[in-house]
Amino acid sequence: MKKWTFGVLMAAFMTYGMEVYNAVLRQGGFAPELLLPSWQTAFIVPLVMLVQLVFGGPAAASLQKHLLKGRKLAGGRQLLVNQLCMVLFMCPAMSLAAVFIFKGGLQPEFFTVWGRTVLFNAPMALAWQIMVAGPVVRFLVGLLPEHEFGLKRAAQRQNM
Numbered sequence: 001m002k003k004w005t006f007g008v009l010m011a012a013f014m015t016y017g018m019e020v021y022n023a024v025l026r027q028g029g030f031a032p033e034l035l036l037p038s039w040q041t042a043f044i045v046p047l048v049m050l051v052q053l054v055f056g057g058p059a060a061a062s063l064q065k066h067l068l069k070g071r072k073l074a075g076g077r078q079l080l081v082n083q084l085c086m087v088l089f090m091c092p093a094m095s096l097a098a099v100f101i102f103k104g105g106l107q108p109e110f111f112t113v114w115g116r117t118v119l120f121n122a123p124m125a126l127a128w129q130i131m132v133a134g135p136v137v138r139f140l141v142g143l144l145p146e147h148e149f150g151l152k153r154a155a156q157r158q159n160m
Contacts, residue, residue: 006141011048013133014125015041018094021124040102051093052086060085083129091122 019041023034064085072078095117099105103113 002141002144005144006137007049007052008045009137009140010133011045011052012041013137014090014129015044015048017128017133018121018125019044021128022098022121025120044097044101047097048090048094051097052090055093056086056090059089063088079134080130083134084126087122087126087129091125092118095121 016037019038020034023038024030027034060082064081067081067085068078073081092114096114098117099110099114103117107113
């Protein structure tokens with residue numbers, strides 16, 4: 001249950017952050033009204049979840065396993081490697097989807113548009129993942145009760 005909740009929240013937070021970022025780029029600067037979620041955000045969240053479930057998550061896990069070769073990293077570095085691997089796969093995949101949905105799809109400049117979209121989005125996706133979405137979503141999911149309908153966590157809180 002927590003894994004699905006984490007996935008839904010992460011998809012929503014990443015989609016929101018990237019939609020605001022791209023709106024700022026399109027407008028040429030920030031305006032407070034850009035913080036309001038658009039219909040596109042609600043439409044894209046299920047797509048992000050599907051891409052993460054089918055492609056991004058498995059590919060990132062495979063790359064992380066290959067890079068670390070079974071070693072565990074200390075001091076939050078394991079988490080950073082996980083986040084980096086996820087962004088490495090999800091950013092190009094979602095940029096590809098954005099080209100098809102919002103930027104004209106197949107066209108003579110397709111690869112140029114897709115490459116430019118990845119180059120503009122990748123740094124922000126990584127920063128947003130590491131500094132905002134990741135910590136906020138982990139915090140929120142940490143507030144959820146543990147398995148067994150929260151009995152284990154509730155018991156731990158009572159013993160404190």
